[in-house]
Amino acid sequence: MVKAIYPGSFDPLTNGHLDIIKRSIEIFDDFTVSVLNNPSKKNLFTLSERVKMIKNTIKLEGLEDRVNVDSFEGLLVHYASRKAAKVIVRGLRAMTDFEYEFQFALMNKNLDKKLETIFLTTSEPYSFISSSLVVEVYRLGGNVADKVPQPVFECMQKTI
Ligand code: PNS
Numbered sequence: 503m504v505k506a507i508y509p510g511s512f513d514p515l516t517n518g519h520l521d522i523i524k525r526s527i528e529i530f531d532d533f534t535v536s537v538l539n540n541p542s543k544k545n546l547f548t549l550s551e552r553v554k555m556i557k558n559t560i561k562l563e564g565l566e567d568r569v570n571v572d573s574f575e576g577l578l579v580h581y582a583s584r585k586a587a588k589v590i591v592r593g594l595r596a597m598t599d600f601e602y603e604f605q606f607a608l609m610n611k612n613l614d615k616k617l618e619t620i621f622l623t624t625s626e627p628y629s630f631i632s633s634s635l636v637v638e639v640y641r642l643g644g645n646v647a648d649k650v651p652q653p654v655f656e657c658m659q660k661t662i
Pocket residue numbers: 509510511512538576577578579605606607609610
């Protein structure tokens with residue numbers, strides 16, 4: 503029984519994140535997407551909006567029995583330990599992600615030896631998609647409807 507957590511800001515969830523979620527549930531027995539609540543970071547969407555967008559997307563995809571959606575504050579290793587999770591899942595798009603993710607994984611390993619970080623490489627069509635870029639393109643009038651799940655696009659239309 504391998505329990506995994508997919509942590510992130512998800513500001514907002516993109517099709518790249520959704521791809522990681524769909525592939526992860528084929529690997530792990532228990533899978534939770536968990537949104538970081540970090541009041542000192544200026545997010546575009548509130549915590550409840552980000553959680554709601556993920557829940558609505560998971561429901562639309564018919565995955566509500568296989569994906570838990572949660573949020574956390576403070577250190578990820580403490581949250582993972584409370585949840586009795588053995589694995590942290592992170593997506594890797596390019597070499598530019600690697601350095602940050604490598605440092606992050608090593609720090610988490612240093613803090614909790616029992617916790618493993620597993621990286622899934624992005625599927626090719628999503629390799630250039632990031633939450634911040636999607637928001638920037640949308641703000642400037644570009645089409646992002648094919649880059650985020652429909653519930654996210656609807657929320658973007660209301661918010662931005
Ligand atoms: O989507 P992001 O912003 O790249 O996700 C980063 C996240 C939320 C996974 C990371 O910032 C995190 O886990 N923060 C919680 C605080 C923590 O544990 N910091 C030390 C990490 S080594």
